[in-house]
Amino acid sequence: MKTLLSCSRTVLLAALASGLVAAIGPVAAQQQTKAPAVNPSPAPVPGLPAQAPGASPPSWAQGRPDTPEVANIAPVVPPPIPAAVDKLPVAKLKLPTGFQIEVFAAGLSDARSLRVDDKSNVYVSTRRIGRVYAITDKAGKKEVKTLATELNSPNGIALHAGTLYIAEINKISKVDNIASQLDSPPKPTVIYDDLPSDAPHGWKFLTVGPDNKLYFNIGAPCNVCMPSDRHAQIRRINLDGSGMEVVAKGIRQIVGMDWHPTQKVLYFTENQRDWLSEDQPNDKLNRLLHPGKDNFGFPYCGGGDIPDPQFGWGHSCQEFTPPVAQLGPHTAPLGMRFYTGKMFPAQYRNAAFIARHGAWNKSKKIGGDVVVAKLNPDGTVRSIEPFITGFIVDNNYIGRPVDMEWLKDGSMLLSDDYNGAVYRITYGPQRVSMSR
Amino acid sequence: MGRGGKAGLIAAGWLAGALPVLADDLPEKLAEKLAPCLACHGVEGQSVLENVPSLGAQTAPYALIQLFMFREKMRVAEPMTEAAQGLSDGDLQAMSDALAAQPPPKPPDDPGDPTRLERARAVTEQHRCNFCHRPDYSGQQSVPRLADQREDYLLKTLREYKSGARRAYEPIMVEVLQPTDDSQLIEFAYYLSHRR
Numbered sequence: 001m002k003t004l005l006s007c008s009r010t011v012l013l014a015a016l017a018s019g020l021v022a023a024i025g026p027v028a029a030q031q032q033t034k035a036p037a038v039n040p041s042p043a044p045v046p047g048l049p050a051q052a053p054g055a056s057p058p059s060w061a062q063g064r065p066d067t068p069e070v071a072n073i074a075p076v077v078p079p080p081i082p083a084a085v086d087k088l089p090v091a092k093l094k095l096p097t098g099f100q101i102e103v104f105a106a107g108l109s110d111a112r113s114l115r116v117d118d119k120s121n122v123y124v125s126t127r128r129i130g131r132v133y134a135i136t137d138k139a140g141k142k143e144v145k146t147l148a149t150e151l152n153s154p155n156g157i158a159l160h161a162g163t164l165y166i167a168e169i170n171k172i173s174k175v176d177n178i179a180s181q182l183d184s185p186p187k188p189t190v191i192y193d194d195l196p197s198d199a200p201h202g203w204k205f206l207t208v209g210p211d212n213k214l215y216f217n218i219g220a221p222c223n224v225c226m227p228s229d230r231h232a233q234i235r236r237i238n239l240d241g242s243g244m245e246v247v248a249k250g251i252r253q254i255v256g257m258d259w260h261p262t263q264k265v266l267y268f269t270e271n272q273r274d275w276l277s278e279d280q281p282n283d284k285l286n287r288l289l290h291p292g293k294d295n296f297g298f299p300y301c302g303g304g305d306i307p308d309p310q311f312g313w314g315h316s317c318q319e320f321t322p323p324v325a326q327l328g329p330h331t332a333p334l335g336m337r338f339y340t341g342k343m344f345p346a347q348y349r350n351a352a353f354i355a356r357h358g359a360w361n362k363s364k365k366i367g368g369d370v371v372v373a374k375l376n377p378d379g380t381v382r383s384i385e386p387f388i389t390g391f392i393v394d395n396n397y398i399g400r401p402v403d404m405e406w407l408k409d410g411s412m413l414l415s416d417d418y419n420g421a422v423y424r425i426t427y428g429p430q431r432v433s434m435s436r
Numbered sequence: 437m438g439r440g441g442k443a444g445l446i447a448a449g450w451l452a453g454a455l456p457v458l459a460d461d462l463p464e465k466l467a468e469k470l471a472p473c474l475a476c477h478g479v480e481g482q483s484v485l486e487n488v489p490s491l492g493a494q495t496a497p498y499a500l501i502q503l504f505m506f507r508e509k510m511r512v513a514e515p516m517t518e519a520a521q522g523l524s525d526g527d528l529q530a531m532s533d534a535l536a537a538q539p540p541p542k543p544p545d546d547p548g549d550p551t552r553l554e555r556a557r558a559v560t561e562q563h564r565c566n567f568c569h570r571p572d573y574s575g576q577q578s579v580p581r582l583a584d585q586r587e588d589y590l591l592k593t594l595r596e597y598k599s600g601a602r603r604a605y606e607p608i609m610v611e612v613l614q615p616t617d618d619s620q621l622i623e624f625a626y627y628l629s630h631r632r
Contacts, residue, residue: 074568077578077606079497080504081525128605129508150509199600199607200614222614275564 075360076397080129082109082420089398090423093390098345101388104413104424105135105142111415111422113205113335114405115159119179122405122413123147123164124422127155127203132166134182135422147178147185153199155255156206156216160239164188167216169202170195172241191241196221196230201253205335210264213238217268219253224273224299224310232298234268234288248288250295250320255357256336256403261350263379265289269333269354270323272302274361281306282326283333285354285373285381294321303329325381330359331367335403341410344427348372355401355414358392368392370401370414388414388425466530472519473531481538489589493540498580499532501605511603540574541584548630556627559620563612565628573628578606587629594621 085106093101110126111133117123122135132148148154148166156167164178166188172195173188175181196202201219209215213236220232234248257268266288272281281303288294297304297320299311304323307315327333336354351374358368368391376382391399400418407413412425473491477483481492491499505511506520507528523531560566568579575581582590596602597609598621604610613621 072576074576074579075606075608077497077501080501080605081529130510197600199604200611202607221611223611225614
């Protein structure tokens with residue numbers, strides 16, 4: 001298994017600026033001492049209730065820095081009203097030489113998963129406000145249409161043979177021939193609804209496999225708990241909703257999946273638990289080599305290497321399928337796609353781009369970037385490098401990347417749910433801007 | 437009559453006499469829009485109506501999210517859903533900012549039972565409420581102010597999040613309350629409404 005610790009030196013130096021290294025330190029520390037040391041009497045953190053003398057801090061407070069920033073830990077929730085175009089942070093984001101980023105579309109509140117059809121219509125899901133959008137481009141003029149409203153957290157969308165599939169918390173539905181009905185789409189038709197209705201980690205990522213089946217996750221309805229046999233898994237169904245199979249278990253929550261372009265193996269990001277410590281467990285990049293057999297360890301093991309203090313007794317992390325990479329503690333890796341276009345340099349061919357939404361369960365935020373994982377021929381991870389950085393400024397988010405998809409010309413579209421926007425990333429000499 | 441009806445009568449009484457505290461500082465149109473709100477929620481940020489929350493010094497991002505959800509019918513709780521129809525994005529922002537500028541509610545006259553308060557404090561902090569909501573429970577960004585909120589509204593809200601009856605913009609509270617039971621919700625509400 002590849003960890004950020006074994007990155008090459010040049011990559012380490014490159015990562016220094018972007019905060020990736022923040023994830024490397026704690027992994028090294030953990031390898032030296034298995035259990036965090038107990039503090040006999042920790043110094044009081046300003047503004048927080050003093051510990052009783054002699055009491056050790058709870059496990060999740062160990063490794064916590066002694067700064068006022070600790071009291072500011074809280075989930076980050078995007079404003080429901082999208083940011084105005086002139087407030088978008090593109091000018092502050094950094095990319096490797098030769099790449100440019102521009103605004104593709106703005107005003108899409110809660111923009112989440114992205115898909116592109118063969119007519120270059122762009123589909124954008126949401127997860128908080130129940131909408132699915134389409135962005136069309138007629139002779140250079142872009143328009144945002146709302147295809148559906150009042151859906152139950154429709155985060156997962158996928159396209160196949162002209163049909164748009166939508167995964168809500170408790171149902172999967174479809175609209176056939178979507179591209180010809182963008183101005184007055186019919187209500188989606190439900191194809192599958194044998195699903196739990198829990199809101200926590202109930203939102204799904206949806207993808208169509210090389211076997212023409214729909215793959216989606218059902219998250220664990222908690223921070224950490226013993227999931228039922230209907231939760232914490234990946235299922236697949238036929239395109240008509242029949243033939244459900246559970247193909248993977250022991251997964252806390254997934255918000256990004258994609259298929260290796262040549263090996264046809266499913267890779268996915270996985271978000272691990274909060275409130276264990278600032279620096280553990282690592283969020284993961286996994287791959288599903290044995291559908292129907294792989295168990296990725298939740299709730300017994302976090303990060304691939306940390307037995308859970310509540311559920312881990314009697315188990316070893318070695319029982320479970322390890323990640324192919326650790327992606328930093330609490331960085332919230334979401335969307336991921338393998339690059340199959342022709343615009344980016346050859347080194348990016350078949351590499352996996354991963355959007356790290358960014359941490360909230362850390363006093364000093366990390367992530368808030370897009371990284372690229374380059375693979376070895378056997379599908380293991382050779383290196384992870386920063387690709388787009390700068391979404392965190394002074395420990396606050398100026399945007400949060402969620403998902404990416406490729407346009408026909410090989411440029412990248414990137415969604416940002418914090419601002420309600422979609423960006424476009426190109427490579428090469430300055431091109432004619434597509435933004436209007 | 438329902439709660440809405442009773443509030444309506446009281447609203448008429450307020451409008452007949454008192455002007456909202458903010459009226460001098462606000463454009464007339466905004467003050468007009470807020471008047472019916474303050475009639476139920478209290479002109480000084482403090483609600484005296486059962487199960488109607490105090491809104492004084494509520495964080496503007498949180499108020500904005502709730503108003504947005506009412507307008508979009510993501511949260512259906514009359515009369516709020518009806519009241520939010522037709523408000524523009526600018527209205528929602530201006531109203532949230534105005535509510536945040538109101539004075540915070542005052543603690544109740546009854547200081548509460550010290551022994552119970554100490555036990556309730558411990559169980560509240562065990563669930564780390566004092567992190568996201570801040571040690572003084574004044575809230576931050578989209579995390580609401582809880583300090584000196586009405587006990588009945590706090591308990592009702594905690595129960596609704598736990599059962600799923602109240603839809604959340606972000607299902608954080610549902611996740612947080614997953615390992616709790618109702619007796620703890622009662623203690624949370626007691627502590628948060630009485631603590632000083």
